[in-house]
Amino acid sequence: MLRRSRDSANLMASGRLLSVMGLLWGCLFFLAVLGGCQPGKSSLNPPLVIAGSTSVQPFAEKLAEIYMQRNPQVRLDVQGGGSSAGIYAVSHGACDLAAASRELVAAERHLVEIPIALDGIAVIVHPSNPLRSMRLEDLRAVFAGRITNWKGLGLPPRPMDLITREEGSGTREAFEHLVMGQEEITPAALVQDSNGAVREIVAGDPQALGYISAGLVDHRVKALAIDGIAPTRANIKNRTYRLVRRFLLVARAAPAGPAKDFVDFVLSVQGQSLLEAEGLVGVVE
């Protein structure tokens, strides 16, 4: 009698093992199929990969979203990684297009660069901060660590919470190039790894000072004028605002096929007005 009950227990147990495995496989398969049934996603075309600057990324993702809505058979993957990583990847064929928020250096000049927008670097403070404008030399002094208190800028004495981007960020490199010159940014500065994160902190800290892409400034932070010039669209376009950089798409050779179609879209009226709506300044009239 013992044997019989154990036999049936075994049978049930083996059955359970099999059914658990089967359930797991089934779920996975079901989910994969479900995922594959997203409208317009054909699994035959390899995706077009755009990698690079995190400053360009949100704009590239927005462009990709609209582009894919209009061209359902194309798949676009936008990755971050930073301007340098993207340029490296595209020159080695690891991605189709690179997004860069800085200029190509001498060693990279053999690549094809396609400017797609102008972006200002806005210096931001908390909305309650009474400061309106800063001189470029003061900005450099602050980020070099020579001014660490708001009294150095004529405000009531409070310690300054300085925020910068991480090493390797295109925004930081552009800032260093345009503002710092040969000086290094002080190691006492807080570091965040995206424009959005910098904005979040400045939005919450009345003592904070940071820099982000001008296209990302919203009502939660206040952008300062530099040497009296505010980072408005007009001032960025005619370059009277000093801290301006180009957003580039970089390719190994003149883009062809789906890459070219996307580039054409970005440079078209729709593409450019999309970028303008998001806060950038278009390059095409």
Place this chain on the structure above:
Amino acid sequence: MRLDPRLTQILAKTLLWALTGFTLLILLFIIVDISVKGLPQVTPLFLFQNPQDLGRAGGIFSTIIASAYITGLAILIASPLGVGTAIYLTEYTREGWATRIIRFGAECLAGVPSIILGLFGFVLFVMKLGLGWSVLSGGLTLAIMVLPIIIRTSEEAIKSVPRDYRTACYSLGMSQWQTITRIVLPSALPGITTGIMLSVGRSLGETAVTLFTVGAALRTPTTLFDSGRTMAVHFYILAREGISMPNAYGTAAILMISILLINLTAYTLMQRLMKRYS
């Protein structure tokens, strides 16, 4: 001045209970804050729609799929390896230098921080093997991460199957492998499942590894080589960049509650298992 020991006991117990209560309050606060602010966001639309406008609008469907895909792959890879290791350690060898090395390996692996695993996955799977940021890279790396969990729980489960079962089988003429597959493993199944569920919970919450092996593409991954964004990564990006607080809370709510439910189920399974054999 020496206090009456009964007084010291009252003071000590009050303090300790207060601290325990404080700890429970912290836990409660975390769960309540996320749930209260996040659950209202969780509508069927939220669950079944893809993120739109960089996550400012829309739902989190593609991230749910990505999480399920990557976690499922990790479990599929790690389970045979882990259970096989556990079987080998308990059934086929005696305690010796071989078992000690294997156990040492598993224990050390358990202590490797997630960023190191992310680094490793990045350099080996994404770069050197050329898999790129993909579900495959993430699944392989996460499999290594959960391997020690599965080994540890499976070993305990198999060990707790009574000796009598095995001796009875041998006396009936069954081979070792038959014994294992037909008697031992099925009996140890609740314990092994516990380990698998704990691994699922661990994988779902993992961010550092998936960020560097799978990437953060917003599309739904359809093949093993596609990039994707897990729920944890999506939450991290939404929260850190202030893209959408309500959506961040919603994602966190789903993530946290799924993990808590899975862990709770695993725990009750473990309790039932221990009751059966005690």
Place this chain on the structure above:
Amino acid sequence: MARGKFIERVLFFLALSSISSLALITFFIFLEGLPLILHTGLTDFIASSHWAPTKGHFGILAMIVSSILVTLGAIVLGVPLGLSCAIVLAEFSPERLKRILKPTLELLAGIPSVVYGFLGVIWLVPLIRDYLGGPGLSLLAGSLILGIMILPTVISISIDALTAVPDTYREGSIALGATQWQTVRRVILPAASSGIITAIILGMGRAIGETMATIMVAGNALKLPASILDPVRTLTSNIALELGYAAGRHREALFATGIVLFVIIMVLNFSATLLTRRK
């Protein structure tokens, strides 16, 4: 019989997976990071606090110190709390309460680290900034969050250590007229000390290896902290912040940081295993 041998061989092969994964990880981290350490020199790498990788400076002293400080802070804040819970659960609570409380506290382990970091940024950082000063993103914030995160580890291992003390110890002590608390303090805790120290060491390993939460709340500044309200950057945050961007020497430097982290954690885990063996 041959089939049995074959199966054994297959299983042995599978069993090697854990040790071979560990070997692979060690191999690759060292492969990628060692060239940089040789290039810069080990002393310069570890003893200099000048980290400017795009300009060729690779000194990680500030980060080593910050990681250690943040971990010590986590221990100072987390161990008393965790040990209290463990003592209450193991010694003072009735069986039914224990059965509810123990899994509840272990639920803390399931909460993802990014959620901790997020709530830290939303609740803890403004509190520190408004009432204590500084930017809020600080060594203190990091220690507090990590202290909470290591609670499940400390609690469960301490409970195991406490319950492993034989009941005869307790009975003997009570028979001699001691109160319950005196028993705990003078008999049980010392007896469980090696287990509790193991819990602390493993908690340290967990804290020093945490990445996402520290990136979100610790501020990531490169300077050595002068006070607990100063922002700090841990070894883990350093790797995660710059890995996506780094190329060439910079990337090697991040792997080299990984080597240092790896060595520290292996030493911690090894000492914990030694302690448990000795018991």
